[in-house]
Amino acid sequence: MMNERNYSKVPVFENGMAQPVFPFTDGKTGADYNPETSSIVRYAVYVESDYDMDGDGKRDLVKAVVQVPRSAVEGNYKAATLFEARPYCAGVNEDGYPHMKEVAEKEYRYFDFADLEREVPARVPTGSIGAMELALQANPSDWYYPDKGNNDSMVYSNLDTFNYYLVRGFAVVLCGGFGTLGSDGFNYVGSDYERDAFKFVVEWLHGDRVAYANREGTIQTKADWSNGNVAMTGRSYAGTMPFAVATTGVEGLKTIIPIAGIADWYSQQNMQGAQRYWPKEVLNSFLAYYCSSRYHDESLSEKQLDDMAAFHHELSLRQLKCGFDYDEEFWGSGNYCLNADKIRCTALIVHGLNDENVSTKQFEMMYKSFKKAGRNVKLLLHQGAHITPTMSNREYGILVDGQFYDDIVNKWISYYLYDVDNHAEDMPAVLVQTNYDQKKWETAESWETAYAMNLACEETGTTVIDTDWEAAGVSAENFDERMALQSGNMNRRYMTSAFEEAVTIQGTVCVKLKAALKDGDAEQDFHPENRNDVDTLTMKLGDSSISGKMDDVEVALLLCDVCDEKFDSIQSVDPERNTIPVEKVKAGGVINGGDIPAFDEVEFATVHKNYRVITRAFADLCNPEAGYDPVTATNSIELKKGEYHDYHIYMNATRYTVESGHRLALVIATEDPVNCLIHKTYAVEIENASVEAKVPVTKDTDDRLIKADE
CATH class of the missing domain: 3.40.50.1820 (Alpha/Beta hydrolase fold, catalytic domain)
Structure with missing residues (x-):
């Protein structure tokens, strides 16, 4: 007192x-x-x-x-x-x-x-x-x-x-x-x-x-x-x-x-x-x-x-x-x-x-x-x-x-x-x-940066990804790890070479790509399934008989930090990606003053893995006009099999330093089980050479090629 x-x-x-x-x-x-x-x-x-x-x-x-x-x-x-x-x-x-x-x-x-x-x-x-x-x-x-x-x-x-x-x-x-x-x-x-x-x-x-x-x-x-x-x-x-x-x-x-x-x-x-x-x-x-x-x-x-x-x-x-x-x-x-x-x-x-x-x-x-x-x-x-x-x-x-x-x-x-x-x-x-x-x-002195690092794919040909969770061995618990560390039927990684010096990303990464619907029964809304035990009213959100349009043919994008050697990082530990544990470093270390008891000083617990998701994004292939501004997601189209469209997909804002010896993995996937309201059956084809990303960075940095792995 x-x-x-x-x-x-x-x-x-x-x-x-x-x-x-x-x-x-x-x-x-x-x-x-x-x-x-x-x-x-x-x-x-x-x-x-x-x-x-x-x-x-x-x-x-x-x-x-x-x-x-x-x-x-x-x-x-x-x-x-x-x-x-x-x-x-x-x-x-x-x-x-x-x-x-x-x-x-x-x-x-x-x-x-x-x-x-x-x-x-x-x-x-x-x-x-x-x-x-x-x-x-x-x-x-x-x-x-x-x-x-x-x-x-x-x-x-x-x-x-x-x-x-x-x-x-x-x-x-x-x-x-x-x-x-x-x-x-x-x-x-x-x-x-x-x-x-x-x-x-x-x-x-x-x-x-x-x-x-x-x-x-x-x-x-x-x-x-x-x-x-x-x-x-x-x-x-x-x-x-x-x-x-x-x-x-x-x-x-x-x-x-x-x-x-x-x-x-x-x-x-x-x-x-x-x-x-x-x-x-x-x-x-x-x-x-x-x-x-x-x-x-x-x-x-x-x-x-x-x-x-x-x-x-x-x-x-x-x-x-x-x-x-x-x-x-x-x-x-x-x-x-x-x-x-x-x-x-x-x-x-x-x-x-x-x-x-x-x-x-x-x-x-x-x-x-x-x-x-x-x-x-x-x-x-x-x-x-x-x-x-x-x-x-x-x-x-x-x-x-x-x-x-x-x-x-x-x-x-x-x-x-x-x-x-x-x-x-x-x-x-x-x-x-x-x-x-x-x-x-x-x-x-500003959130905006004067520099950008461009990632461009040197691959030709196409990549096909689908929504078969079972074939991919994917679940809410392992999705990030599978996406970051290997390509499969649900995703394709586009990898940089190892960085020789640290690079700091600051802002919003924009990914460009050309994609087309490869397969799927559009007349039946791609056979929607309720995999997350959602109420039937919420499940109607993607129902074309209500909205009058094709909807939510989703792709998920991840930008990941990967390294051959495991490294310490701060990241969530629960499937919902909402919990980062803390560790007490000093009892009563946060002083409130007056008659108010002090709080404990803590630090974030780290995990030791060889990957870390830096940022992610979701986009509907039915909305090729959609960009950063939410208003741009107003108009949607009916996808036709084999018909390509151009997409500009903006990832969530971030500030992250990629250290020397690490690589970036740009991952293009279909459904993310954590965020999936309606599981659908479809496949997407991506034109590899179209894949590129503009990455805002804090200093002048050379552009890089990215390569699709097998």
Whole structure:
């Protein structure tokens, strides 16, 4: 514990950072929590939206949980806010997979999406209440109680995620958005409604919108402790919503720190007309249901519950009509890059280079959007998977170039929210952990490189690959290894010679090739099989009788680092490619300061193999026009046997150093069992001489020939 005499009533900044000078009391102590004496003032508010999604004749309210140092509420200073917008924080429906099977063949009433646009007048408050008075009435059960959809968790279990910032004088606000428990409306993934729910919270913090102290929406309350400056942060879904809100240009949002966030929902789930996400979760309605903890609101009538279910079912049907192609009506609102010109804030974008959950293309698309908007943007890239450099829920963290991750964020938001002159805005454009030595971090002044290494195939003739998993001896567990180390009936490797000196790849690799459908029963949709036990509704996503087109004749591309000798590398160890183990290197090595316990310092565990997948891509041969921009995957064609088409396939963004003595393997395959929703029977013919790749590199490097192995 800190000595009480070291506490301050106002933020203190030293070395460009806010210091831990505020006392802390836990907000999750149940009956022991005392709002009269708590050093952190906590309460819930209900922000009024512009929408009446659920059609009850009243504008929908959005619940937000507020945590703010008591001193700010007492009027000693105005606090800046760190805001996490995350549907999961209000609870989840853990039964997502069985639920999708239960509703696959169920009939629902038609839900007209035009009804979402109904306009109703704003409420008229009958009174007002201040933050302190509201907090004195509050109970931890407003924000911390068992999650009815997940018995092993608690609602707002991320309450502790930002304690580091609370003891340094920042306020912290958490919000689940529409369709979550305590809020009205429907969870509508990737929509303007979802985005605006969180924008409205920023507006309340800035003083531009009404919030209420109760669910009835009668007594208003203002964030009179707020200085109006907001930073949004969080990982995954909580890293996506900051970018979404940033593209509204909302007043008060000064900066965002998105971690593993999505820039475009289409290319998160698909890639150039092909499915790229895990097969059981490719319908937006799955995620919408998973996030809809409002189903557990015991005050709702059967009709209200049925309305939510009908809405989510209609969302499924709308996506089925798109197939795996981009459709502006369905995907446009979730393509935040289309509104890059509206961005007014800055960004510190954080992403793991081994993240196979949210693809690395997403951080690059965000980065390009902020550059297009002319805003200050930085990249912080680590070698982890789908994690935050400090994992507060697991009480560990990695060092970032010898620094604590939260200290880096502290400097960034101290500059943008409190105007501290610490030159945080001048940090390098790119700070990246190297793949060959995780203790080493390198910098670059731009993500774009001035150089490219071209790989061109010297082979003639053609290569035929098919989708026979059994003949290839391929499974989800061994796919990467088989693809990287040998050619077979499902894949062909195109190999470089060994590198005489190290070469660093940075950016997006583009592969060109000519390919044709060699064999397959197109009239029967290539005989689709459900190899991953997916519900029948999701399986209809590639059904030509619904979409009216040939769809998802997939190729998978991998760029691999291979070597005759085994080498240490950081890579995932599970079939889903989502887990990279960590090893403790120093107990209590990550200092939080103040009354907050330290976390353990960890490093990523390495594996000892003679291959490592650097980056990958998926593409549908039915979409030869598809390129980097998701909009280009709008048009598809009917493939004819023997009819060649030109393809430009863009792999996920990467930063990787190929060391001396290693070779690159460009692998062209058909189906990837890990990401395969619909197993089909077909064969593809590739013109070997057409295969080439443009590889962005950090220095002038000679072009190379690649050769197809047997």
